[in-house]
Amino acid sequence: QSALTQPASVSGSPGQSITISCTGTSSDVGGYNYVSWYQQHPGKAPKLVIFDVTYRPSGVSNRFSGSKSGNTASLTISGLQAEDEADYYCSSFTSSVTLVFGGGTKLTVL
Amino acid sequence: QLQLQESGPGLVKPSETLSLTCTVSGGSISSSNYYWGWIRQPPGKGLEWIGTMYVSGSTYYNPSLKSRVTISVDTSWNQFSLRLSSVTAADTAVYFCARQGRASVAGQIDYWGQGALVTVSS
Numbered sequence: 001q002s003a004l005t006q007p008a009s010v011s012g013s014p015g016q017s018i019t020i021s022c023t024g025t026s027s028d029v030g031g032y033n034y035v036s037w038y039q040q041h042p043g044k045a046p047k048l049v050i051f052d053v054t055y056r057p058s059g060v061s062n063r064f065s066g067s068k069s070g071n072t073a074s075l076t077i078s079g080l081q082a083e084d085e086a087d088y089y090c091s092s093f094t095s096s097v098t099l100v101f102g103g104g105t106k107l108t109v110l
Numbered sequence: 111q112l113q114l115q116e117s118g119p120g121l122v123k124p125s126e127t128l129s130l131t132c133t134v135s136g137g138s139i140s141s142s143n144y145y146w147g148w149i150r151q152p153p154g155k156g157l158e159w160i161g162t163m164y165v166s167g168s169t170y171y172n173p174s175l176k177s178r179v180t181i182s183v184d185t186s187w188n189q190f191s192l193r194l195s196s197v198t199a200a201d202t203a204v205y206f207c208a209r210q211g212r213a214s215v216a217g218q219i220d221y222w223g224q225g226a227l228v229t230v231s232s
Contacts, residue, residue: 001173003156034216038157045206045225046157051218089157093216097170101149104156 004029004090004102011108017078020105022090023071028100030071034093037066037075040104041086049088050075077107085109112137114207116226122201123232128194132207132223133187140165140185145210145217148181148192150203151225158203162215163190170215197230204228 005023012018022029022037029035035053038046048057050066053073063078073092077084090102118130132146139146147162161171163181171179180193194201204225210217 032216034218036218038219040157045222046219047222048211048218048220051211051220057218057220091157091159091219093214096173097215098172099159099162099215101157101159 001094001096001098001100004092004100006088006090006102006105008103009106009108011110012080013110014080014082016080017076018080018107019077020075020088020090020107022073022075022092022102024073024092024100025071027095028092029068029073031095032093033068035066035068035073036091037064038089038091039084039086040089046089080109082109112209112221114209114221114223116205116207116223118226118228120227120229122197122228122230124198124230125196128192128197128201128228128230130192130205130207130226130228131189132191133189134209135188139183139188139190143213145213145215146183146190147208147210147219149206149208149219149222151206152200152203160192160194160205162210164213199230202228202230 037050040046113135148160163169178195183190207223208219209221211220
């Protein structure tokens with residue numbers, strides 16, 4: 001299975017909004033509302049920030065939001081803060097009854 | 111609070127079998143509400159899903175690893191395990207055990223272990 005496509009890096013200034021895209025196919029992202037997003041700080045385990053495309057787990061800031069259009073899912077972080085600087089990964093359920101991750105996006109807060 | 115902890119050898123020789131165990135505390139692995147799985151991350155690279163299992167014994171694996179992977183459960187110890195055979199240097203990675211927040215392969219990964227670095231080298 002092929003990894004989902006994410007930009008290698010994005011950046012933004014504190015207070016701004018950024019969006020990270022995650023492109024797949026009709027057999028994964030486009031076919032199911034089972035897209036999740038994970039935040040990973042260096043040396044740490046990933047943390048779930050969005051699941052089922054748009055849902056936020058309890059305790060995750062409402063500055064994080066998710067959406068999907070066709071075969072592309074997106075994670076938007078508004079009101080950027082220094083602590084948001086991390087790697088972000090999307091994942092999706094697939095028609096082969098597997099999970100697939102994106103290649104990851106490094107977010108830099110300028 | 112649910113906690114997961116990986117354990118096992120940090121160094122494995124090429125062609126041998128990598129074995130890791132995940133011990134779950136603060137919750138029961140026998141719960142019908144969750145799936146349990148493994149994800150790995152080579153140094154400096156992205157996440158790769160290895161596979162997932164249900165307490166019934168049902169397993170689902172990454173097609174690229176399927177011929178070498180076995181995930182199994184030991185409910186008496188509240189643990190589940192990963193075995194990866196015929197390892198090469200390309201299998202060097204941090205291995206995470208994890209819980210999926212619903213009884214489905216599609217479930218979001220809501221709890222992660224801290225990760226265990228396994229190096230494949232002679």
